[in-house]
Amino acid sequence: MASQQIGSVALELRDITKRYPLVLANDHISLDVRWGEVLALVGENGAGKSTLMKIVYGLVKPDIGQIFVDGHEVQINAPGDAIAQGIGMVHQHFMLIDPFTVLENVILGAEPGGGRQIDLAQARAEVTALMKDLEFNLPLDTPVEELPVGLQQRVEILKALYRKANILILDEPTAVLTPQEADELFAFLKRFVAQGNAVIFISHKLAEVIKVSDRVTVIRDGRVVGTVPTQETSLPQLARMMVGREVILKVDKKPAQPGKVVLEVEHLSLQGKDHKQRLSDISFQVRAGEIVGIAGIEGNGQTELVEAITGLRHYSGTIKYGGQVLPQNARAVREWGLSHIPEDRNARGLVLDFTTRENSILGDHYRPPNTGFLGFINSRLVEQEAEEIVQEFDVRPRSTDLAARRYSGGNAQKIIVGRELSRKPKVLVAAQPTRGVDIGAIEFIHDNIVNARDQGMGVLLVSADLNEVRSLSDRILVMFEGRIMGELAADEATEEKLGLLMAGIAS
Ligand SMILES: Nc1ncnc2c1ncn2[C@@H]1O[C@H](COP(=O)(O)OP(=O)(O)OP(=O)(O)O)[C@@H](O)[C@H]1O
Ligand SMILES: [Mg+2]
Structure with missing residues (x-):
């Protein structure tokens, strides 16, 4: 004993x-x-x-x-x-x-x-x-x-x-x-x-x-x-x-320069398998060059919202991508130029038995430039892209040959973030982008998202981490029970104001 x-x-x-x-x-x-x-x-x-x-x-x-x-x-x-x-x-x-x-x-x-x-x-x-x-x-x-x-x-x-x-x-x-x-x-x-x-x-x-x-x-x-x-x-x-170095714990970013609307959600509604209403009449826009954050206690429809926008789930209402309505499927949406960092990286972000090289083209593996003549994989190019991701996103160990399941959690996350950003999307939907990621790598991922914003990417950020939403977003929408309770500009989004909206109390 x-x-x-x-x-x-x-x-x-x-x-x-x-x-x-x-x-x-x-x-x-x-x-x-x-x-x-x-x-x-x-x-x-x-x-x-x-x-x-x-x-x-x-x-x-x-x-x-x-x-x-x-x-x-x-x-x-x-x-x-x-x-x-x-x-x-x-x-x-x-x-x-x-x-x-x-x-x-x-x-x-x-x-x-x-x-x-x-x-x-x-x-x-x-x-x-x-x-x-x-x-x-x-x-x-x-x-x-x-x-x-x-x-x-x-x-x-x-x-x-x-x-x-x-x-x-x-x-x-x-x-x-x-x-x-x-x-x-x-x-x-x-x-x-x-x-x-x-x-x-x-x-x-x-x-x-x-x-x-x-x-x-x-x-x-x-x-x-x-x-x-x-x-x-x-x-x-x-x-x-x-x-082993000083970490800047605050995101350093210039004010956004929003351009034209790249993502437009109009009267979006959907129900769960149990026929309960999960999203009710959601409307908002994301412009090029801005980060729109979604705050809310998990389970208030954020997952369903992301699934609808990324084409993983059917909905009623309209979503326009760059002004067009696309078929409600993930491939069409991805081909248009939407990238997605999924909240469940093992289920949706990676094939765990695939190498980094294979995972680095997941979702775009079937089309040029990754495939060439007769549809064969363009291995030299794919290897080069994978190496760039591993280098640029500091994936450790620095191998393109290791199966995804052998990486630590945070390094697996960096592979996904690297892949999704390096395809230069028009819109990035980032769900819990830094979950399980260490403090140095968080700084790094945040900097990368902000840089992509500055080059004109529109970002929809969904995070359970209120600090992350507050420090990264230019505007914040708060979700409660499948609805948008309110919108706050980043500089007026105090913890108290957000907290009230997150609890379903409109101001
Ligand atoms: N089965 C395995 N085969 C090969 N390498 C492995 C295996 N399991 C872990 N590693 C390597 O061992 C190192 C330590 O991994 P570990 O999972 O212990 O990290 P960690 O500190 O828990 O990281 P995180 O904060 O990301 O969870 C990593 O470089 C990882 O890639
Ligand atoms: Mg671990």
Whole structure:
């Protein structure tokens, strides 16, 4: 049994090293987390955070290194070993079984009664008691696929704690949460560590790192740069430690010079599969050379709006592209000159088993100049384009030959942003363009979007990150329950005004 003596070391990693063919992902990493604290782990995209945590959880085998739990060295070769040591993990991408109910997901693989004859009544009683303890309130008989992501994440946490985890690892848990859900998660983490447990928390959002953690360990290029008590550090200092240079935390842009209308949405409405109204009579315009931001709490129609504009979903009403009405399909819209950074990069942005080279022409792979005589792929040109994207957008590692699934989350995002901007679109629809991206790369992506705007591209930006919407947009539209609640110029869009509109309160 773990001592859980507050202040003593819960988990210690010593000299963890892991080499992949192209990178040294973890280079003699040593760190510890104590009982009763939240340790934040931060670092640039590809720094090696997820790899390190997968090693701790038994999903990846290190080349060398030792792991100690409560002062004793342990061998972790599979997740079962980690669970036996009280280590639980909430992954960057959830690992739940969609059609199973909450209860089934929680007890799966750890059923009372040894799995032969499951004692469901006992399981229900145990899980209910645990939920009460955690102040979680989940519908145990609902299939997880019907829950919003914030609640799915709670199922993951519940699952770990049902297995008696007292050391909990969360890899970018807030990337998919609304600010409200994130605050609830933080409140839970504080309660959890106050009971003597330990948490490792990975995030690119430094403001929340400062809010929730007790200490911060920074890694860069697979090595530990340093560990600092949160109270003694600051956002700019952490940013500097992460990227090794000064980061400008504010977008630097000239006033927009809007030109002619490039995108015109008129009386757009659509319904979901359940026949509920998702968008109701939406009208707005985007001009060349301006960035129009859409603010709103996730789930208020932003996803559907983006899907309609990019031709992924049928709608009623009219959308005009450069003054023309196009067929409601993605290929036609793309050929006209619309680029799309999708919110779900793994589902829509990349083919995970394709190389960077292949992914770099995705969506334009079937037509010149990517194909030449008789429709064969113009490999030399495609390779050259892919190399330009990798260089210009700082994709690491610098290979065009690696399958997309082998990139860290943020680097995968850079491949998409690079592809979508380098085809010089007339309109860019950017949904959550910097989700999971590190602070240095955010600066870089923002600069690129602003530069493209200055060269005459129209941008529709949808982001759950209010700071991003405020700092990047020239005008802001606020969505609530499938409608546009109001419009604000960027310089009058205070957090308070936006907040009211986002809550459905018209001013
Ligand atoms: N299965 C794999 N094969 C080859 N290289 C890999 C594999 N998994 C990870 N890598 C490489 O290891 C390095 C570290 O990746 P990791 O996912 O740990 O980064 P990270 O710090 O979690 O980044 P992010 O913030 O973007 O999630 C990256 O360069 C990545 O490309
Ligand atoms: Mg990661």
